[in-house]
Amino acid sequence: MDQDFAHHLSEVAVSVELETPDMTLNIGPQHPSTHGVLRLIAKIAGERAFDVKPVIGYMHRGYEKLSEVRTYPQITALINRIDWVSGYANEIPFIVAAEKLMEIEVPERAQYIRLILTEMARISSHLIFMASYPLELGAATPLFFALRERERVLDLLESVTGGRFHPNFNRIGGVKPAVGSGSTTRKQIQDLPAGFFTQTKDAMGKVLDVCEELETLVAGNEIFLARTKGIGLLPPEVAAAYGVSGPNIRASGVKFDIRKVESYLPYDQFDWEVPVGENGDCWDRWWVRLTEIRQSASIIQQAVDGIPSGPLQAKVPKVIKVPEGQTYVRAENPKGEMGYYLVSDGGSGPYRLKIRTASFSNISILPWILEGILIPDIIAVMGSLDFVLGDVDR
Amino acid sequence: MAKGNDSRTLLGMGMVKGLAVTITTMFKTIFLPKKHLATVNYPKVKETPVPRARGVIALDQDACTVCMLCARQCPDWCIYIEGHKEEQPPSKPGGRIKVRATLDRFDIDYALCMYCGICVEVCPFDALFWTPEYEYSETQMGEMLHDMDRLQDWMKTVPEVPALEP
Numbered sequence: 001m002d003q004d005f006a007h008h009l010s011e012v013a014v015s016v017e018l019e020t021p022d023m024t025l026n027i028g029p030q031h032p033s034t035h036g037v038l039r040l041i042a043k044i045a046g047e048r049a050f051d052v053k054p055v056i057g058y059m060h061r062g063y064e065k066l067s068e069v070r071t072y073p074q075i076t077a078l079i080n081r082i083d084w085v086s087g088y089a090n091e092i093p094f095i096v097a098a099e100k101l102m103e104i105e106v107p108e109r110a111q112y113i114r115l116i117l118t119e120m121a122r123i124s125s126h127l128i129f130m131a132s133y134p135l136e137l138g139a140a141t142p143l144f145f146a147l148r149e150r151e152r153v154l155d156l157l158e159s160v161t162g163g164r165f166h167p168n169f170n171r172i173g174g175v176k177p178a179v180g181s182g183s184t185t186r187k188q189i190q191d192l193p194a195g196f197f198t199q200t201k202d203a204m205g206k207v208l209d210v211c212e213e214l215e216t217l218v219a220g221n222e223i224f225l226a227r228t229k230g231i232g233l234l235p236p237e238v239a240a241a242y243g244v245s246g247p248n249i250r251a252s253g254v255k256f257d258i259r260k261v262e263s264y265l266p267y268d269q270f271d272w273e274v275p276v277g278e279n280g281d282c283w284d285r286w287w288v289r290l291t292e293i294r295q296s297a298s299i300i301q302q303a304v305d306g307i308p309s310g311p312l313q314a315k316v317p318k319v320i321k322v323p324e325g326q327t328y329v330r331a332e333n334p335k336g337e338m339g340y341y342l343v344s345d346g347g348s349g350p351y352r353l354k355i356r357t358a359s360f361s362n363i364s365i366l367p368w369i370l371e372g373i374l375i376p377d378i379i380a381v382m383g384s385l386d387f388v389l390g391d392v393d394r
Numbered sequence: 395m396a397k398g399n400d401s402r403t404l405l406g407m408g409m410v411k412g413l414a415v416t417i418t419t420m421f422k423t424i425f426l427p428k429k430h431l432a433t434v435n436y437p438k439v440k441e442t443p444v445p446r447a448r449g450v451i452a453l454d455q456d457a458c459t460v461c462m463l464c465a466r467q468c469p470d471w472c473i474y475i476e477g478h479k480e481e482q483p484p485s486k487p488g489g490r491i492k493v494r495a496t497l498d499r500f501d502i503d504y505a506l507c508m509y510c511g512i513c514v515e516v517c518p519f520d521a522l523f524w525t526p527e528y529e530y531s532e533t534q535m536g537e538m539l540h541d542m543d544r545l546q547d548w549m550k551t552v553p554e555v556p557a558l559e560p
Contacts, residue, residue, distance in 0.1 A: 074469040077510030141416050148432045155444070162446040162524065168510050179446075179511075182457075182520030187555065193446070194557035216415050220408025 020046065027378065029058055036389025038363070042370070042378070049378060052370040054363055059393040067353040072098055072172060072320045075349070080166035082357060083391035086125035086334045088157065089118050091170040094353075096264045097329035097342040098172050101322045108266075109310040110174035113192065115265045116200070116303050117157060117169065119296040123207060124153045125334035126247075126289045126296075129386045133286060134218050136383040137227045142217050149210040152203045159193050172320055174313035191312060197304050204297040211294055219287075228282035232369055232381035235280060242368065243361040246336025248385055251288045252280030258332040265331075270302045282384035289386070321348050335359050335391060359391035443526035445553040448509050450527045452552055453500055453545035457521040460495040464513035464522060472506035473513060474499060497542060504530070505538035525551040 023044045029037040037058035042049040063082060067075050079094055080087035092114060099106060131146035154164045161167035161176075169176050169190075179188040218224050234244070236252040249256055257274040259267040275291035277284025322344040330339035336358025343352040362385050369385075370378055423431065434441055443449060460477030476499040482492040514522045525548050532538050 070469060071467075073512055073515075074467070074510075077469055077508060077512065081508075141412070145419075151432070158447055159444040160446070162444075162448040162511070163509065166509065176515075179524065180514050180520065180522065181516060181518050184520050185514070185517070185523070189558060190446075192559040193444075194559050196559050213415055217412040221412050222405060222408050225408070 022050075025049070025375075029055075036392075038387075038389055038392070040366070040370075040378070042375075044375065047374055048372050049370055049375055050372060052367050052378075054366045056360075056363070056389075056392050059389045061390075061394065063394045064353055064355055067350055069349065071348045072322065072350075075353070076170060077166070077168045079355075080163075080168055081390065082355065082394050083125075083333065083335060083338075083359065083388050084165055085128050085388055086121040087163075087165050088121040088161070088167045088169065089125075089331070089333045090338065091167070092118055092264065093329045093331040093338055094340045094342070095170040095172055096331070097327050097340045098320075098322050100327050100329060101325045101342065101344055102172065102316075102320075104173050104314050104316065106174055106314055107311045108308050110312050110314075111266055112303055112307045113160070113175050113312070114170065115267070116300055116307075117160065117167070118265065119300050119303075120153050120157050122296050122334040123293050123300075124150045124157070126293045127153070127207075127210075129286075129289050130214055130293070133383045133386070134224065136379050137224060139218065139221070139224065142214055145210055145213050145217065149203075149207050152206060156196070156200055156203055159196065159199075160190075171313065171316075173316035174311070177313040189312070197307075200304050201301060204301050207297045208294060211290060211297075214290065219290075225283065227377075227380050228286060228384070230279070231282045231377050232373070232384060233279060233281050234365065234369060238368060239280065239365070242365045244336070244365055245361060246333065246358050247288045247292060248285055248336065248362055248365075250275065251277035251284035253277060258330055258337055262330065264329060267299070269306070270299050272299050272302075282380055285384040285386070319348065321346060322350070330356070333358050335386060335388065336362055355394055357391045357394055359387035359389070360394075363387050363392055443528065445526065445556045446524070447526035447528075448511055448524050450504070450525055450530060450548055451502060451507075451514060451545065452523045452525050452527075452548035453542055454521045454523070454549055455497055455500070455542055455546050457519050458497055458500065459519055459521075460497055461519070463516045463518065467512050467516045469510060469512065470506050470508060472503040474501040474503070500542035500545065501539050502545065503539045505535050523549065523552045525549075526553060527551040 025042045025044045027040040027042060029039040039055040039058070041053045041055065043051040063078060066078060070078065075094065076091055079090045082090050127146045127150040131143040134142040157167060158164045161169040171177070176190045178190060179185045234248070234252050236249070236254045239249045239252045240254065245256070253276055255274050255276050260274060272295045275288050275295065277288050324344055324346045326341070326343040328339055328341045330337050337356065338358055339356040341354035341356070342350055345351040369381055373381065460475060462475055465471070465473040465475050477495050477497050479493050480496045482494050484490055484492065511524065514524055527548055
């Protein structure tokens with residue numbers, strides 16, 4: 001810099017230091033990116049947020065306590081509502097836990113139906129993420145593409161179970177065998193309806209197509225990349241220490257998928273991979289979920305090809321009483337690890353049911369991950385963690 | 395390996411590619427036949443729900459024996475049943491007088507109902523059925539309590555049993 005220019009600079013330079021007091025900013029409870037009602041109390045210094053405190057409990061419905069005064073078939077209807085974006089996947093660990101205590105062997109066809117419908121729930125949940133996450137960053141178009149195919153998947157779920165969001169289709173010992181216990185309703189067997197296999201294959205082809213479209217729409221978009229790459233970095237050791245699970249920890253590079261570890265459903269019979277991210281930023285979390293949709297579609301296609309015929313229900317007593325004991329069964333929910341710790345005293349309902357939900361552990365990372373982050377990035381990071389507040393508060 | 399920002403491409407190409415998808419879809423929506431559309435113009439065009447859809451619960455009054463199983467098993471107790479015993483004349487002279495339970499009241503509060511279907515599942519006499527009917531919204535919460543005549547009307551909409559996959 002030459003001397004003349006420096007002389008001008010010194011004339012315009014402001015010598016007074018501006019002191020800005022820290023401001024407390026409430027984000028939520030009613031913010032669209034919180035997928036429910038989550039309140040964040042953040043200290044704002046300039047453009048950055050510090051000491052972020054999540055306030056949860058606005059959607060507490062007391063399911064753990066409620067389960068103690070309900071029978072097992074009634075609880076199945078309740079736990080659909082924990083994570084309403086993937087209602088079907090919530091039922092599986094609870095039913096498997098009860099079956100484990102009752103020592104029931106589930107018929108293979110029922111297991112395959114469970115697997116197909118769980119993967120459909122996973123696809124629909126991830127498609128919601130594919131729809132809402134770009135929307136939170138300001139891109140409205142992917143929403144329509146993702147929701148269009150999600151509707152197709154939900155139609156298939158409805159054609160089998162009768163419900164789009166709350167299927168209530170699993171029974172202890174298998175899947176729902178018939179629509180009722182009367183003489184004519186007993187004839188209405190709740191097996192897969194005719195044409196389900198061709199429709200499923202067709203829909204899975206469409207889902208793979210929409211993954212391509214979403215990738216073209218979003219993955220190359222410079223604005224989206226600028227908003228997500230390198231934002232909200234989550235190192236694997238921090239993620240593991242906070243108990244983060246599901247796509248969020250896989251995006252950090254940890255190859256942890258309960259579908260590969262546990263054997264609650266016959267996942268080992270299919271050829272599929274666990275997608276893993278590199279850096280653990282928002283972009284990786286988006287990419288891992290997109291790849292999981294593709295993997296799930298491939299699992300469904302293989303399961304439809306290999307589904308055996310046979311009964312839908314094992315032999316179970318008419319009034320279900322689970323013998324005394326306790327067990328913990330976990331499963332890979334679309335949001336992460338979901339587990340039920342079931343304690344039974346031999347009655348027709350559980351003595352105690354502890355529900356471990358994925359979103360609760362996933363948002364416990366918020367104070368760490370939002371430390372010193374720019375205010376617009378709060379929304380980007382929160383959206384990328386993909387939590388549902390019903391799953392957090394339950 | 396995560397794909398993504400390739401520094402070799404021109405800045406802005408990603409957005410152009412994305413716009414191309416949007417524009418292609420727009421032209422598809424305009425020029426393709428209507429059956430390819432993802433949406434329907436609802437009040438004018440109606441979609442038929444699948445036969446198993448849990449739309450509303452229909453009641454067959456003649457089949458009901460007021461056994462109260464459904465009301466007891468309901469997780470949120472939204473079924474209200476009242477009944478009385480009625481003596482019927484014997485079918486042939488000199489026979490026994492039959493006592494039959496008759497319904498006085500069978501109300502389902504659809505504002506409370508969570509459509510789990512437990513009542514339909516436990517009914518041993520084929521009195522309750524699911525139907526895919528969905529157009530029964532009301533402007534007041536209290537009007538969601540539907541009585542047994544309304545439930546009987548919905549029996550007309552109970553669909554045929556669909557075929558099964560082998």
